[in-house]
Amino acid sequence: MTRRRGHHTPVADGKPRQIALDTLLRSQRQQAAAESLLADSFREAKLSSADAGLARELVSGCVRWRRLLDWLIERATNGREQKPVVQEILRLGLYQIFFLNRIPDHAIADESVRLAKRNKCLGQAGFINAMIRRFLREKETIFRDISTIQEDRPALGQSHPDWLFDNWEQRWGREKTIRLLEWNNQPAPTYARLNRLKTNA
Numbered sequence: 001m002t003r004r005r006g007h008h009t010p011v012a013d014g015k016p017r018q019i020a021l022d023t024l025l026r027s028q029r030q031q032a033a034a035e036s037l038l039a040d041s042f043r044e045a046k047l048s049s050a051d052a053g054l055a056r057e058l059v060s061g062c063v064r065w066r067r068l069l070d071w072l073i074e075r076a077t078n079g080r081e082q083k084p085v086v087q088e089i090l091r092l093g094l095y096q097i098f099f100l101n102r103i104p105d106h107a108i109a110d111e112s113v114r115l116a117k118r119n120k121c122l123g124q125a126g127f128i129n130a131m132i133r134r135f136l137r138e139k140e141t142i143f144r145d146i147s148t149i150q151e152d153r154p155a156l157g158q159s160h161p162d163w164l165f166d167n168w169e170q171r172w173g174r175e176k177t178i179r180l181l182e183w184n185n186q187p188a189p190t191y192a193r194l195n196r197l198k199t200n201a
Contacts, residue, residue, distance in 0.1 A: 016055035017092060017111055018118065019045055023059050024088045034059050061095045062088070064185055068149075068159040069094050072142065076131060086124050089115050093132045097139055098146070105136045154178050158185055 019041045027034035038059050042052060062069065069091045073082070082090065093112040096103050112132045116125040135142065150157030154174075155165035158181035168177040 016047065016051040017058065017115055019047075019055045020058035020062070020092060021085070021088055021115055021119065023055075024062055024091070025084060027063075028084060028088075034063050057100070058092055058095060061099055062091045065095060065099065065159045066091065067156060067161075068146070071149075071156060072135070072146075073131075076134065083121070083124070085119050085121055086116070086128065089119075089121070089128055090131060093128070094135060097132075097135055098143070109133055109136065154181060158182065160184070 019038070023034050023038045023041050026037050030037070038056060041055075047055065070087075072094055073087065073090050089112055092115070093108055096108045097105075109129060109132045113125050113129045116122070116128045121128070146157060154160075154177070155162045158165075158178070160181050165177060165181070168180060171177075172180070
């Protein structure tokens with residue numbers, strides 16, 4: 001998918017979601033590691049330890065789960081291509097819905113809309129709001145869909161490249177490969193959601 005240059009505001013805004021969005025967009029444009037860019041952003045912004053932890057988790061999580069997040073977005077939008085900034089806002093929103101456990105649903109929707117308005121996406125704010133609220137309404141069904149995808153198409157479900165899964169499966173077999181993918185997706189502990197897709201807890 002061809003990426004178009006997106007607009008973003010300076011990290012001096014000081015909000016963890018804005019910093020995460022800015023970092024992800026810069027990573028796409030510069031083809032640079034998001035984590036290294038995030039360190040630069042932290043030097044420019046004054047954040048509490050909690051806000052810094054959230055920004056870091058959002059960035060690493062959206063990078064880690066990008067393939068699955070994009071599949072969810074593509075399925076919900078019938079494959080319609082989004083501007084890079086809109087796509088990143090949706091990724092951030094979906095990551096919070098399905099992989100974080102400390103952020104209320106209303107805050108995810110409200111903050112997604114604020115990001116859109118703050119980043120020159122006023123015309124897409126309504127679309128982003130509708131999409132996020134749809135995912136919130138349907139999240140239990142989507143959790144089940146993701147669980148099915150993780151069983152039927154592990155590379156997609158665990159957000160890894162097909163070629164890597166195929167290579168590992170040939171070396172170590174399907175069961176061990178799936179465990180490796182799950183281990184590789186372990187999030188940072190501060191904002192980790194108990195993965196309801198793979199545990200009975």
